Amino acid sequence: MSRLTIPKTYKLYIGGKFPRSESGRTYEVVTKKGDFLANAAKASRKDARDAVVASRAAVSSWSGATGYLRGQVLYRIAELLEGRRAQFIDEIVASEGVSAAVAGQQVDAAIDTWVWYAGWADKYVQVAGNGNPVAGPFFNLSTPEPTGVVAIIAPQEPTGVSLLGLASVVAPALVSGNTVVVVANEKAPLSAISLTEVLATSDVPGGVVNLLTGSPAEIAPWLASHADVNALDLTGAGTLDWVDMQIAAADTLKRVITPEPGVPAPSLERITAFTETKTVWHTKSML
Template sequence: MGNNRTSAVDGRLPVTKTYKLYVGGAFPRSESGRVYQVTDKKGQFLANAAQASRKDVRDAVSAARKAFPKWSGATAYNRGQVLYRVAEMLEGRREQFAAEVGAAEGVSPKRAQADVDAAIDRWVWYAGWTDKVSTVLGSANPVAGPYFCFSVPEPTGVVGVLAPRASSLLGLVSVVAPVIATGNTCVVVASEERPLPSVTLSEVLATSDLPGGVVNVLTGRTAEMAPWLAAHADVNALDLCGAPEELRADLERAAADTVKRVLPAPATEPDWSREPGVGRLRAFLETKTVWHPTGV
């Protein structure tokens, strides 16, 4: 499948890119062999994207689970370094991301560049939070008796993320970065209509210091992949940010069957340009309370 338009300069047929999935640090095609056409706001062909299947969802969850012990066991300082490296890599590809965001969202070059710059800043912002989460969200609890009592935040595990449908890069970064900043790993279902910035971001992740499997990116039909992700027993939490309204109740019920932590979809599209606060950092953390005798 491809675009039959010829180049106005030399009469050549353009070699359009077929985007792949990002699973376990590699770029496989969908096991089903399916692709779908991605178009811009005017309906013009942009590229082919892989259409992930149920098997691809399982593979992505397995990769995220495999990567979890090492990533959650890394020091907060190290995770911050890795996130900052992602920001550095994004900075080097600003023009490419701006072109893809502009085509995907139909915005002016100036607005697209502003979104890319905000996405880079968002990575840096969360990189700075990695070694502060325990201090801000943990506590030393007053108790009666000769004991110390500490509450310590710990990562939940594997998080399924349904990426925002409208904000193809800034929104995506705003939901993925806090998940991995706190030591979780994730499987991301990219925006169905605007997947190209997410796959290009996965190319950045693959060439950064982020271990394979920490972030896995699937493109295709959200309605097809989301139910399998919600029902998967090895997924610990689910972010429904980009879930279509007609699917949300069913996804929450499927998640409840395996006792997942669920972050509900917002009623309206958030303003991703605003400072995010600690809400998403807190969303996929579990609190462990430890008691210890004094003087021991």
């Protein structure tokens, strides 16, 4: 007997839960040839606001964790990705139309990206901070601290970036203790949504990562102007009117990373881009 197939409808990931869009909207995710794969939730302005609220609520606990603990949590993500490698390869092959070998390279690169940034979690402060030479009997120390809630537009290229692109922009923001609201690759969101299932079953606290699927052109302007977002990563917004978003972000003094093509390479600069430097003076003992 033939049976009726049940198409999967992927949901958003907000505050550690998987809600539908408050608007009830979905859109079809298709292959490069136009064949149907699944339905994905189409996030609205209200969903973006809810994600910011969840992200803000998680800032204190995540930023208050030790660098060592954050590194262990990020490394756990890599471990779970490794265990589900075959699933991610299949999803990338289906949605991006690449070979299994090419998809495997992207998954491996994404795993390596999480591991690379995990290693910096308890080390970047020593490299980015310093003791400053000053006149007088004082210690003068500068140390980086997380900026808070970071809104991110993930790379939107049609192939080769759906999972790796997400890892390359989310992982560095998490290293220092920021929380994120990220808009996934619109055309190929399946691996990004599956990554949220990894996050939900790993040690990442709810609200630290919030993922929205749908149209970046619709969601990004509201994130750029949101007063409770502290920084804005426009890496994947190159085809959008990103200059207006940058202007909107300036109204609330957000730190902004402008668009760039492809996938950003792992770097210490990606970590420190979302930190603020605190300088402390302390009198030296005269004894």
